[in-house]
Amino acid sequence: MGATRREHDFLGELEIPADVYYGIQTSRAVENFKISGLTISSMPRFIQALGQVKKAAALANMELGVLPRPVGEAICQACDRLIAGEFVDQFPVDVFQGGAGTSCNMNANEVIANLALEIMGRPKGDYHYCHPNNHVNCSQSTNDVYPTAIRLALYNSLTDFMGDMEYLREGFALKAEEFRNVVKMGRTQLQDAVPMTLGMEFSAWATTIKEDIRRIGEGREQISDVNMGATAIGTGINTPEGYAELVTKHLAEVSGLPVFMAENYIEATFDTGAFVQISGLLKRFVVKLSKICNDLRLLSSGPRCGFNEINLPPRQPGSSIMPGKVNPVIPEVVNQICFDVIGKDVTITMAAEAGQLELNVMEPVIAHSLFSALRRLGAACHTLRDLCVDGITANTERCYDLMKNSIGIVTALAPYIGYENSSAIARKALDTGGSVYELVLESGLVTREQLDAILSPERMLHAGEDSVLMKEIAERLEAMGR
Template identity: 50%
Template sequence: MRIEHDFLGEIKIPDEIYYGVQTTRALDNFVITGHKLNDDFIKSFGIVKAAAAKANMKTGRMPSKIGHAIVQAAEEIAEGKWHDQFVVDCIQGGAGTSMNMNANEVIANRALEILGEKKGNYNLISPNNHVNMAQSTNDVMPTAMRICAITKAKKLIIALEDMAATFTEKGDAFNHILKMGRTHLQDAVPITLGQEFYAYAEAVKRGIKRIRENSKNMHCVNMGATAVGTGLNAEPEYIQFVVEELSKITGEKIESADNLVDATQNTDQMAEFSSALKVTALALCKIANDIRLMASGPRCGLGELSLPERQPGSSIMPGKINPVIPETVNQVAYQVIGNDMAISLAVENGQFELNVMEPVMAYNLFNSLTILTNVVNTLNYKCVKGIVANEERCREMIEKSVGIVTALLPHIGYEQASSIAKEALKTDTSVKELVIAGGLLTAAQLEIILSPAEMTKPGIAGKQFLI
């Protein structure tokens, strides 16, 4: 055991542990979610601390020997090492001070180890004086959040791009299949199955655009703002150097906020980013619902689609297969909507020069990014790629439908078309049969007017037959 102290007193720490006294206090104070920090978030702390140490060496404040040890320790964290030493709860008071100190202590003790010194020798390398030099939780925390959001957004965008491509491929494969379109859950007019899948691709592409645009806002950080945005204890050169180092490490163009006070106290961009995720989740939820409905049955539902059979659907009903993947998409969407509400309330509840609710923002934002990425990949690879169209079923419903009478309006008029529709429903006779029997149009004319090529594009179907 080693003894560490802060201004509240002393605490015994096991020698093998890299975190220190302040992290230990947080472990006792915040037993809330049972969830530790997200791995990408931990890596982001390592990136921020490495950039800060390099910037402080450039200004001459950080001794080179100490700075290089800190950089090595921070880079190890950014590479995925020592994550088991980040033990604080995701939701905590203090605006993330415990997260920042967890990083400072782990890096300080690992840096001491690199120099051949014992952990806890903070006279040589201090978590506060050295690792946290020219920093505050109030600029480290939001910067790490932004770096993490950029990293996770990239993964989500890749997943969405892959799924948009799959929907487009299915659109190509299904574009010859005429099916019944529906509005108000009632028969409307025909559409091709391909047109529906092309529409899904476009909805996904809009999500990509929203997320990409909001990800750009995450590139503007407040490093060097320190406590309230005034830059107290940070060299002016450091503010420039630290964003340069962040850019080099991340490969992204990281910039310093024009107004560091604003960037420290206001978190509206987090709400905006979360909103983009929520809207994307809503679009995915709608698509999942469509797929579930079109695949309902298999014999007593719509049955227009067959989904890949992933698992038995019931513990009591043999042979039942459920649409478990689209159902999962729905549930993820609901969670993202809830996360967005939590973020919205947290953003609203900032006061004066700082929003202390950033831990809950980070927790919910990263959760949304992670589960959206996972469920998009799941929907794409475990469902959409394996969807099969039931062409015969689509054809059967078109032939039985009264909705196709809409295409006949320019030829026989609304009143006559209404009469045909009513009679078709009453007698369970097809529209085609009634139109031919009434001498309104010939079979040959109907074949052209009601063809997929005529009914699923702008214009009047069978325009050549108009009198």
């Protein structure tokens, strides 16, 4: 064992490695919570947010005269280093922890205190000059620091994630333009419906993602109210007069985010409804994203015995026993990420419900679930576009042949040749197995040029019928007595 320093708390003493910046309470938490192998260091934005909260508190405490300026300035410098992304490895506590986040808060207090001591020219653990509780945690409680830091980090993480979503949306939009003239058959209930274009299908996917970007942006604004100054349960015990307003003002300046004081600090200290709302918005998105991945897998199924309307870029051999098989591995992995996020929504829901009286002690699993979901979903958006969507190609002839041979095209013909004629052709196609396209031509109801015009990409792209074409066909039908 290397060099150590001895620290104490009211439970006793421990030997702490001399070179680490955390202290005794962090060490106890590391021993107590050997759960997941995932530590707070896996949430770097959260650590940055803790630095912002602690700096805002130090600035307010110095201004109100309850924190000596030399100590407060050293604390602010230490916080700046956390905000800059340094010392992430000094947060070894498991993301799953009891105590409502106290271990996490004390981890930050100890790291900042020892960094401040180093800045002041003092050795680590010399807490007489800068104490984790007396100085770094001055006018604070875990119960206002922890949820406030979650909100700051979540706001920034959502902003990043909205960029990831936009990147994926753009990929689908570009393909929508590329496939704008690829006519195909639309389907409902896995049965032939009516003609459309492949571009329309991709455009719809781009639009549904755009809707969720907007919804998540709206949800992000609901986490801007913070309870700094609430301390233990929302009464503001152990804070100087004016502290809540001042620390919130400094927090907005330090973070650059539109934070404001919660309306009721008792309510804000126990309420986790905003986190449930954000989780619900993420669930809404992944339900739709997983559906899109299902569609990509269906449309690319085959290649000989499936839809085979599009080709997904081949990424790896698909079987250890079947030569030549290539699987849709990218949509499949995104499906699985979506399932995981839906499961996390259940976890967040149960954790929010488990709050009792003036505090919800389950916030650590809420924080882990949200940040983990956002991190994985951001990666999923980039993976889906980079390794799948950008490389999709259309089997144009296959799409057109399926559309021509589908019973469904009679729906597009009905406004021109009438419902009865359309029904008769549909029945004949079903009875004989013949192509609707060829049966229409055999009937003489329309010319090939007129039929191709009805089924053209231009007609599929615009609602409404061609009045000139309708008049021509009507005259033809009248002449035929049909």
